Amino acid sequence: MNLADVPREKLSPMMQQYAATKEKYSDCIVFFRLGDFYEMFFEDAILVSRELELTLTGKECGLEERAPMCGVPYHSVELYLKRLVDKGYKIAICEQMTDPALSKGLVERDVIRIVTPGTLIESSMLEDDSNNYICTLYYGNDGSCALCFADLSTGEMSLTVPQEASDLSVRIMDVLSRYMPAELVMNSQALSLKSVMDFIKVRLQCAVSLRDDICFDPVQNRELVCQQFGVPSLDLLGMTEDGADVSAVCGMLDYIRETQKRNIARFVSIEVADSASAMGLDLNARRNLELTETIRNKERKGSLLWLLDDARTAMGKRLLKTWLEQPLVQPVKIMARLDAVDAFVKKSLVLMEVRDLLNNVYDLERLMTRVIYQKATPRDLKSLSMTAQQLPELKAQLRQLAGDSRLLATLEQQISPLERVCTLVENAIVDDPPITLKDGGVIRDGFHEELDRQRHIMNGGTQIIDEILQREKERTGIKGLKIGYNRVFGYYLEVTRSYYDLIPSDYIRKQTLANSERFITEELKNVENEILGAKDRVLRLEEGIFSEVRDCLAAMLKKVQETAAAVAQVDVLASFANVAIENDYTKPEIAVDGSIQITGGRHPVVERMLTEEMFVPNDTYLDTKAQRMLMITGPNMAGKSTYMRQVALITLMAQIGSFVPAEYAKISVVDKIFTRIGASDDLTAGQSTFMVEMKEVSDILNYATKNSLVILDEVGRGTSTLDGVSIARAVAEYISSRKIGCKTLFATHYHELLDLEQEIDGVKNYSVAVKKHGDTIRFLRKIVPGGVDDSYGIAVAKLAGLPDQVVKRAKELLAEMEAQTAVSAPKQTAQTGQISFAAMQQERAIATLQKTHLAELSDAECRELLADLTSMLS
Structure with missing residues (x-):
């Protein structure tokens, strides 16, 4: 049954109320409060019952057919909201605005909030x-x-x-x-x-x-x-x-x-x-460098965030991720962070004390959000107080480092001890409050006079009745006077026959028995009303007092927010220091001469993940003059990609203010890091591996500056060898020229590119050292000057476990092709066994001429062909 097809006038009044709400919020699932449940009707009920696997029932709605209905308990609604929001749905919470017990007729209802994926504030949903x-x-x-x-x-x-x-x-x-x-x-x-x-x-x-x-x-x-x-x-x-x-x-x-x-x-x-305030990191760089998740499994473990995140607070963890994705580019700010980390490293006892204190700091930012939106529970307020209690000692510890770090001194000043927060909550809220307000017992005795009085009435009703009885005995002289209670009359005074002559005129007769009379008085009735209504009044009073306390805390938002921001920074800096100590990282120097110099550099994540072997460190030197581009050759699996990534990660780590995995590092700030490492078909966009690769390279060529760091791995491999070599060489020439002239690590299997070292100033050849024994090889993981003398493709295939028969056949085919190449390309170089770039261009020109029929070409087309051939051979 679809609500849109139902005649509204035939619906029951409550269902008309629902229909009007649903019409207003047609793009939402309406959670319609009925007592202790949020109910959904018609198509919403069918949808939610399917998505959440709930039982679909029905409800009388004024029509012959019952309206489809399903519901969830209000006290556990967050669980169901989270599941629907994760599926991309928006939910309109339609709440009861009046007390059903006090309402005459239909309970007023209205939407108090629309829950969407981007507007969540509940801790259980984040x-x-x-x-x-x-x-x-x-x-x-x-x-x-x-x-x-x-x-x-x-x-x-x-x-x-x-x-x-x-x-x-x-x-x-x-x-x-x-x-x-x-x-x-x-x-x-x-x-x-x-x-x-x-x-x-x-x-x-x-x-x-x-x-x-x-x-x-x-x-x-x-x-x-x-x-x-x-x-x-x-x-x-x-x-x-x-x-x-x-x-x-x-x-x-x-x-x-x-x-x-x-x-x-x-x-x-x-x-x-x-x-211009943060390093440029595009999607490819963040993905290829695995900043927050791994490429293969999309897992946090194995990412740089996983390695660096030793923060103690939720606020610190979020800020660390922000810093990681937005590295600084201002040397002064970078050095301020590094000095703060250095201060912690040098005074490790203070570091331990600070981190112990941070263990007891709750999420001030999200706690205050729940306070502002009146969602905070009694335990949330207690968490604010417990956090505030840590702040004076945290400030005292930071003051010990103020002389070593201006940043830490500033943060210490920004942290408020939040005495008012602590005093208010400790005076108002009991030590171990319940989760919710509904059962009472939240407000501390002695905080509110009227609440204390109502609690006394609620808990001391028998004592109050006994005091009334004693007074009445003394006033009337009726020694046998009793007070009783029943559901019909409530509390009553009972006088036996022998005392009838002493009954005062203000006694109101309620019942006559065989040997006694039962009376009430105005005082007794008032006390009865107080006793019976005391629990409800206590609950209402507690709710009102709690709201006032919460509103007072909300007024302190700005001070708490500033404190939270400063505490989060302290947490991240302390985390960097602890990671540096545990992993033997060093403080990098920040330079302005455009050079990157790394001695004994290591890949931070790979080093941490290795269990059975030691990571082999490598040196790096890059600048914007004589050593702008490192042309790196070597077989697959030898460590080229790891080396290039580690240079980029060390640079990035330095610019977020972290110590780095190296014996020594001098880092000049880079404005952007670009990576072109690997590619896969973008099937959803209909793009091939080669098209994706070329788009990534295009972005680099268009947006890299002299101060950028570029990582290129196997450019041009997605097409034919001739096209690939041509593209790779053209890209290398363009980047290494004064057109861009930025620091670049260029890994390639095209040995023809090694000639660039002799032809272009600033290009230097490097390779991964390999030790060869007959048909077997061993990777030494060491980057050394000079180009590699072999591609080792078949040896790597054997190392990867290809069957011996396949390896043997590959060697035979290689020998045959090398023999053919020797005949067709006399300019093959004796040193590398590869065709020179000039020879390949000649082959390409010859192939073009062989496929061309000159008689079919116009004069203009002939001139165009001649220009192309000249370009190939120049």
Whole structure:
């Protein structure tokens, strides 16, 4: 049964209420509160019962046929919400706004929140060590673009305006892949960015919502932005009055207000990201360097994040990931972090004390979010207090390092001891509070006078009744006076026949028995009402007091947020220090001469993962003059890729402020790291391995600068040998020339490229040392000067376990082809056994002429052919 096909006038009043709500929130699953359950009806019920494997029942709805229905208990609703959100659904929570026991007629209901993948704040629905970002993407008719990212659970908000307009889609995808938002909100014009839309569908796979242009309109929402961040004008935030940047922020605030149905005070600041403030790392670099997950299994273990993350707090873990994906490019800031890590390393006892204190620090950012949105539990408040209790000693420990690190001194000043938080919570909340407020027992005795009185009434009802009885005996002289209770009359005074003459006039007769009379008094009735209603009043009082305490804590948001940010930085820096001590890392020098010098460098992750052998360290020297490009040859599996990745990782680690795996390192800041390592068919986009490879190379050639670091592995291998060598050589010439002239590691099997060392200043040949014994080889994992003298392909195949018969046949075929090559290519060099690049170009020219019929060509086509042949042979 579909709700849209049902006549509304025939539905029951409650079901009409549901239908009106569902019509208003047609793109959501409506969780409709009925007593202790959230119920779903009609198509929502069918959908949820299927997705969550719940029993589908029915409910009378005013029609002949019962409405499909399924439900979930309200006290465990988060479990079910999480499963639906993970599947990409949006849920509208329709709550009872009036007490059913006090309502006359239909209970009032309204949607109090829309739960979406990007607006989660519940700890049970979030990963502690990862941000949960929502992104607004605004693309204007004039080609301008901006992206705003927010994490409701932590109060972070940032704005990015892609600068390189020559290929805007690439920049947008790079930014999206950096944040990996759980939800994307955009205007309709953004749909014209086809490659971005494909990327969102294939790579991000996040929830997407289209919003009307009015939601992004700065004219409508400009004042809201200024009010939100407490500034009189947008230029103080680094934003324009009516550009794409403010439109993206307006869209974000509008969406949060729409989904949360309340004040959005959680966001107190916004970071306007400067494209030049962080190292450029595109999607390929992050993936190939395995910064946060491995390429093969998409697992955290085996990534650089896994290695470096020894943070003690959830806030620190999230910040470490942010630092890892956005390395610094300002030498002063890098050195400040390195000095802070060095201070911890040199005073390891202080480091141990700090890390012990951080063990007892809870997630201040997400705790305060739950406070702001009135979702905090009594135990959440206690966690805030317990954290605040650690801060004075944490500050004291940091003061011991202040003379060694200006950054740590600054962070110590930014950390507030939060005395008011601690005092308020400790005075108000019991030591071991229950999880929820519903059963009471949350507020400490002595904190609220009226609450104490009601508790006394609730817990001391018998004593109060006994005191009334004693007073009445003394007042009336009725020594045999008794007080009883039944469900009909409540509390009553019972007087036997012998005392009838002493009954006072204010006694109200309620019942006559054979030998006695039962009475009530105004005082007894009032006490009865107090005793019987005391528990309800205690629960209501506790709820109100708890809300007041929570609101007081919410008013301290800015101070707590600043403290949380500083504590997170201390945690990351302490984590770097501990990892450096455990793994024997060294403090890198930060240079400005453009050189990278590494002595005894090691791949941080591979070294950690090795269990049965020692990692072989290697030296590296790169600059922007005499040694710009290292042309690296050697067989597969010998360690070329590992070596190149380790150089990139050591550089990146230095720029996030971490010590590095080397005996010595001097690192000049690089503005971008590009990688072209391996490729696989992008079947979803209909692109082959070679096409993917060429697109990646194209990005490098278009966006690399003199200050970039480029890693190239086997460029040109996805096509024929002649084409591959030609492309590889042309790429190497272009990068190594003054056109770019950046630091480059270029691994190749094309030995023809070794000639570049003699032809282009700045290109140097290196190879992986191999020890050969007859038909067997052993990789020494050492990078040495000079090109390799053999490709060792068949030897590597044998090492990989190919059957002997296959290896033997391969040798025979190789001998035959070498003999043929010797005849057709007399310029084969005696040293390497390879065809020279010039000889290959001659072969290509001859092949072109053999396939050409000159009589069929026009004069213009002949001139074009002659130009092509001249180019080949020049």
